[in-house]
Amino acid sequence: MHNLAILSYMKSLSLTTPHMIIMVGLPGSGKSFFAEKFASTFGAPYVSTDIISSLGALEPQLIETISMYLLSELLKTKQSIIVECPAATRAERLELTKKARANGYEPLIVWVQTDAATTKTRATRDKNKRGGVISDEQYERTLTRFTAPNSLERPVVISGKHTYASQAKVVLQKLSAPRAELSTQQIAPIRKTQQGRRNITIR
Numbered sequence: 001m002h003n004l005a006i007l008s009y010m011k012s013l014s015l016t017t018p019h020m021i022i023m024v025g026l027p028g029s030g031k032s033f034f035a036e037k038f039a040s041t042f043g044a045p046y047v048s049t050d051i052i053s054s055l056g057a058l059e060p061q062l063i064e065t066i067s068m069y070l071l072s073e074l075l076k077t078k079q080s081i082i083v084e085c086p087a088a089t090r091a092e093r094l095e096l097t098k099k100a101r102a103n104g105y106e107p108l109i110v111w112v113q114t115d116a117a118t119t120k121t122r123a124t125r126d127k128n129k130r131g132g133v134i135s136d137e138q139y140e141r142t143l144t145r146f147t148a149p150n151s152l153e154r155p156v157v158i159s160g161k162h163t164y165a166s167q168a169k170v171v172l173q174k175l176s177a178p179r180a181e182l183s184t185q186q187i188a189p190i191r192k193t194q195q196g197r198r199n200i201t202i203r
């Protein structure tokens with residue numbers, strides 16, 4: 001489906017089942033770039049530990065506590081949400097996916113892949129980076145701790161070097177696939193042996 005067709009098809013993220021879109025990737029991969037633009041495009045709630053940390057000198061534990069509180073409150077809205085909270089390890093992602101499903105949400109991991117050389121330069125040198133730059137040592141610690149999503153987590157993979165339009169197309173295709181499949185099954189075919197006409201709607 002063409003980019004414009006997808007955007008026209010999904011003017012909002014009011015999906016049949018609300019989704020928790022979980023951003024995953026190394027520092028400097030482009031997670032924030034995509035998450036902010038995607039949230040802005042569809043007017044979707046966006047929870048980011050980087051944004052919270054940029055508001056003042058807060059302890060990491062307090063930043064995480066605030067993030068989880070905001071997330072818990074937003075889950076009550078049943079609107080699809082973009083989440084950029086700690087998700088570097090499988091254990092962290094599992095906690096988020098459990099939280100999503102417990103609240104009637106479908107988790108969707110969006111893994112922003114960018115080569116290590118580029119992510120390190122962005123994370124440690126780019127002063128425009130959301131949340132500020134980090135030291136080489138902090139980057140290396142994060143790199144060591146990071147566990148790539150596996151096939152069981154069914155991540156949607158986008159490139160951190162591609163344009164936003166091409167990134168959004170990949171994610172929207174994944175989100176719109178169940179809708180498209182459902183729409184083709186809305187009315188069951190009527191067999192010739194049936195008498196009269198009867199529409200069967202799958203709910």
